[in-house]
Amino acid sequence: MLYPKNSVDKLGFTEVKELIKAHCLSEMGQQMVDKIQVMSNYDQIYKFLNQANEFKNILVNDAALPIHHFFDIKSLANKARIEGVFLSEEEFYQVQASLQTVFAVIAYFSEREGLYPNLEALFEHLPIEKAILKKIDQVIDAKGKIRPNASRELMEITSGIAKAEQEARRKIDQIFKAASGSGWTADGSLTVRDGRLCIPLLAENKRKLKGFIHDESASGQTVYMEPEEVFTLNNRVRDLEFERRREIVKILTTLTTELRPYTPLLLSYHSLLTKLDFVRAKALFAIDIEADMPQVVNEAKLKLYNARHPLLFLNFKKEHKTVVPLNVHIDEGTRIIVVSGPNAGGKSVCMKTVGLLQMMVQAGLLIPAAEASVVGVFKQLFVDIGDDQSIESDLSTYSAHLSKMKTFVEDANGKTLILIDEFGTGTDPQFGGPIAEAVLESLNHKKVKGMVTTHYSNLKIFASNTEGIENASMLFNNVEMKPLYQLEIGKPGSSYAFEIAQKIGLPQNVLNLAKNKISEGQKKVDTLLVDLEREKREIFETKQKLDKQQRKVNELQTENEKLKSYLDENKKVLIREAKDQAKNIILNANKLVENTISEIKSSNADKEVTRNLRENLNIELKKNTVKTEPVKANTIADEELKPGDWVKLTDSETTGQVIELIKDNVVIAIGDLRTVAKKKRVIKVSRSSVPKDIRKSFNSHTSDFASFSPEIDVRGMRTEDALHAIEKLFDRALMMGFNNLKIIHGKGDGILRKMIRQYLKKYDQVDRLEDEHADRGGDGITYAFLK
Numbered sequence: 001m002l003y004p005k006n007s008v009d010k011l012g013f014t015e016v017k018e019l020i021k022a023h024c025l026s027e028m029g030q031q032m033v034d035k036i037q038v039m040s041n042y043d044q045i046y047k048f049l050n051q052a053n054e055f056k057n058i059l060v061n062d063a064a065l066p067i068h069h070f071f072d073i074k075s076l077a078n079k080a081r082i083e084g085v086f087l088s089e090e091e092f093y094q095v096q097a098s099l100q101t102v103f104a105v106i107a108y109f110s111e112r113e114g115l116y117p118n119l120e121a122l123f124e125h126l127p128i129e130k131a132i133l134k135k136i137d138q139v140i141d142a143k144g145k146i147r148p149n150a151s152r153e154l155m156e157i158t159s160g161i162a163k164a165e166q167e168a169r170r171k172i173d174q175i176f177k178a179a180s181g182s183g184w185t186a187d188g189s190l191t192v193r194d195g196r197l198c199i200p201l202l203a204e205n206k207r208k209l210k211g212f213i214h215d216e217s218a219s220g221q222t223v224y225m226e227p228e229e230v231f232t233l234n235n236r237v238r239d240l241e242f243e244r245r246r247e248i249v250k251i252l253t254t255l256t257t258e259l260r261p262y263t264p265l266l267l268s269y270h271s272l273l274t275k276l277d278f279v280r281a282k283a284l285f286a287i288d289i290e291a292d293m294p295q296v297v298n299e300a301k302l303k304l305y306n307a308r309h310p311l312l313f314l315n316f317k318k319e320h321k322t323v324v325p326l327n328v329h330i331d332e333g334t335r336i337i338v339v340s341g342p343n344a345g346g347k348s349v350c351m352k353t354v355g356l357l358q359m360m361v362q363a364g365l366l367i368p369a370a371e372a373s374v375v376g377v378f379k380q381l382f383v384d385i386g387d388d389q390s391i392e393s394d395l396s397t398y399s400a401h402l403s404k405m406k407t408f409v410e411d412a413n414g415k416t417l418i419l420i421d422e423f424g425t426g427t428d429p430q431f432g433g434p435i436a437e438a439v440l441e442s443l444n445h446k447k448v449k450g451m452v453t454t455h456y457s458n459l460k461i462f463a464s465n466t467e468g469i470e471n472a473s474m475l476f477n478n479v480e481m482k483p484l485y486q487l488e489i490g491k492p493g494s495s496y497a498f499e500i501a502q503k504i505g506l507p508q509n510v511l512n513l514a515k516n517k518i519s520e521g522q523k524k525v526d527t528l529l530v531d532l533e534r535e536k537r538e539i540f541e542t543k544q545k546l547d548k549q550q551r552k553v554n555e556l557q558t559e560n561e562k563l564k565s566y567l568d569e570n571k572k573v574l575i576r577e578a579k580d581q582a583k584n585i586i587l588n589a590n591k592l593v594e595n596t597i598s599e600i601k602s603s604n605a606d607k608e609v610t611r612n613l614r615e616n617l618n619i620e621l622k623k624n625t626v627k628t629e630p631v632k633a634n635t636i637a638d639e640e641l642k643p644g645d646w647v648k649l650t651d652s653e654t655t656g657q658v659i660e661l662i663k664d665n666v667v668i669a670i671g672d673l674r675t676v677a678k679k680k681r682v683i684k685v686s687r688s689s690v691p692k693d694i695r696k697s698f699n700s701h702t703s704d705f706a707s708f709s710p711e712i713d714v715r716g717m718r719t720e721d722a723l724h725a726i727e728k729l730f731d732r733a734l735m736m737g738f739n740n741l742k743i744i745h746g747k748g749d750g751i752l753r754k755m756i757r758q759y760l761k762k763y764d765q766v767d768r769l770e771d772e773h774a775d776r777g778g779d780g781i782t783y784a785f786l787k
Contacts, residue, residue: 026070029277048364093144341474418450460492
């Protein structure tokens, strides 16, 4: 059940149907699209979704389905049922083409039996009666014209017409030639008048030929005559054409009579073609919106991943933009989601996306969401979106809302999905808020599922304290003052009213006046929401960076393991080859030594011979001696280190500059970082061996160090801006090794001082916080001493 009936228009379902209709090949398919309704029968929904999904797979992954002709054969079958009525040549051609498409489609699925079970079910138990097609083929040709040999009589008549036409043409050519030779004809050739071939004669010669005058020229100087002999032959042709027409009617009547018993089957074929056109259009639309089939369950629940609004997706696609996907879940644990956040932040689009996708699934349409999404079945869908005020019904905007709330509270149950936009607006917030809260509490007691959007703080507080109701917010970049269109479950969102007003350019004095008119409690809540959102965004961004770094570390680790495995394998090979080579060297050396001894003996230790043999041994020794190359390094040995020297760590390629020497330790600056290493772990290197970019980077950091001041004045700043500035100063102070910070915040009501101290206490690096001396500013200045 849909309430109200115009929910399909408000959620955009009517537009979706129009887009599907554009893909239909036939009027029957379009009529079927018009009949699409939101269903609550699980089996039907599951069947229709599978049909659309299977057809989508055919369009994307398989050969084209042989769908060429879609004609309305239902009206033709109904016409053929009537005794004495016959179908025309064109109508029989439509039946013929449609039957060819039906049989081709059935053959296509027969070749892929079992691959598309839900589409095969469309023609299950449907008989294939090719006798109909055979009978039509005997009479109608491929161009939709009756065959000349459809009957023996028609063939004879057709032959007689051809002969008579040839005789008439031959005769008129003869007469025209003779008349032209006598100079009776006007300029020109034979021409047709009233469907008859005529000779153009000069008016003064019209009595020189016997015949029938069909026309004359505008000037009256030329007449168009059909000669008497030809007139008789043409009349014979006309008579034969009448006979041919009567014979064709007789043939078509006989064929219609033969077709009449098959009209129920023709209606079944028509139904198959209509359903195929309908499912094909749904599949093509699914491809357009990049839709998939979600997991469908017979429960009242919803879990969407990477969901996109189909109409918004198509509009953005034309403009080459990307829709921010939506992730949301609604189940027994989280029944109602209360979405808050700034105007134009995407709250309504988020809610409409949920409603439209739920409606599409229950209408058997694939949705633009991840396949892992889970969509249940709701028996009722209640929607309150937009302004429904009515002059005729004497309903104001708020009265119309209340009228709907009455129906929601009375008729909703655990299998109802409710969608309420701008819950409680339209009247005094002092009264509208409590009424909206009471309605929400009543709906929650009934275990209703749904989503509502609001700006009311009491609804946000109610949601945070009530089981089954969850706060959610549309994220907002409060630095650039623009929405991110991302839904975050678990916390309410600020409306950013003052920030948006400031960006638009509302005068500052008006803004200040407005701020003074709201309570301190409300100010605090809104400030905390803004701070919470900023911190969450920063945590999210940091987490993304850490995830990226972790992925890089994992890749490097995998690469190192592969490299180690490769080196270990190569090491074994090299050792084996070295052993073989050493073995060969020893064998050759033994032979050489034996030969040398033998030759010395045979020469009776002749000095000259012995000297030559010793030289040969030295030559062989040099051949197998491994030359050691000196290691090149831009190091400066045996020199005392001093601040400003460049050094390199011995166990890595890291280069840095000495800042301070403490006994056997060296304090080294490496970019933004400071590290301490033992003297024996560093090697002094020349300045020229240090890359220019490292030297340049260090110079800039040194300059920053020199210009850095551990003092900040945040008087006049908003709390958020002040904390942000202090955070940056705090980070730099830690990095540069400063022991304390001086923060000038002023006295005022003490709120800014309290917020700053609460903020600094959460850091472990802060040792203690103290006020300045009473003579020099007292509690208007805070000193933060770092560990």
